[in-house]
């Protein structure tokens with residue numbers, strides 16, 4: 001019998017207990033022994049939940065219990081999760097976590113403790129909810145040098161953008177719904193400002209290259225500035241807007257960014273809607289591989305956590321994860337990135353389209369302007385591919401020439417591979 005504990009009885013923690021109960025027979029069979037939850041740590045009470053008998057508010061009840069061999073951490077955040085997880089690993093207990101903040105910040109150290117102790121620190125649920133992306137990078141794509149990882153890594157923002165695009169609903173209303181559905185982080189700024197996606201892509205890069213990719217170094221822009229006008233322009237170009245992460249790995253560094261992007265309706269990512277996530281991995285011998293599934297929510301995330309628990313229980317005294325070193329891999333500044341963008345700008349009401357087209361083309365080369373029906377004080381165009389710093393210089397010229405009053409938005413175009 002394997003006895004486990006769960007730290008944090010929130011959305012994911014309670015999901016873990018539920019999945020273990022619902023699929024107890026098949027899980028026990030796959031684990032090759034029964035798995036039982038011996039303790040749950042939470043500061044709250046849960047009357048009528050059925051866990052009252054095993055609930056504790058004292059972490060030491062778990063740390064000092066020699067019968068507990070594996071612990072699930074689903075508290076989220078770095079404090080006190082880091083301290084708890086480190087103590088548990090040092091005490092020889094395997095840890096499974098869904099906590100991307102913890103893994104992005106302290107993954108290298110916690111993996112190395114687990115390796116020294118010959119136990120496990122597993123974090124499948126930290127990226128892509130129920131999608132088995134960590135396991136695939138760790139144990140399936142081992143013949144390849146990974147050259148690119150990209151995709152949609154946040155369920156909340158994908159849900160919001162899908163509802164805004166398909167039903168014209170407002171941002172705040174849909175965000176509240178995503179919170180009620182258990183998709184959003186405790187502080188939803190982490191979702192809508194892109195930080196959650198940033199931590200996830202940092203984890204994937206680190207795992208792919210075996211070196212620390214610092215999430216603080218990755219350019220990150222969220223979806224809070226996306227308006228219905230942006231979405232309408234995207235539709236005119238046969239595109240949708242999604243929050244995407246993109247990482248291109250070369251020998252001396254990584255081009256990485258998190259931002260909204262226009263995706264052509266011919267691109268598979270354009271069809272990834274609602275809470276679903278999709279991740280493309282390109283390997284130098286396998287080519288493209290795509291992973292797709294529910295990226296957030298109680299049960300899909302709990303499914304990934306429980307699968308890690310099964311792996312821990314089956315591999316007592318055998319370390320499973322590749323290690324990544326704390327030595328940093330360089331992330332190039334965003335200004336060096338090459339991409340094309342949809343640029344929206346305001347101009348004098350009623351300004352002649354032909355005149356503006358020629359003025360914009362003088363600076364950017366031949367472009368065609370697009371305008372929303374009935375809108376006479378703004379235009380948009382899609383730039384050629386160029387370095388972001390060059391594009392910003394040209395936009396300054398556009399303002400200086402008086403052609404544009406203000407740059408209203410700049411949204412990257414995804415699809416053609418970024419260079």
Ligand code: HSE
Nearest residue numbers: 154155156183185296
């Ligand atoms: N808030 C996260 C999301 C949860 O929406 O993707 C899963 O990591």
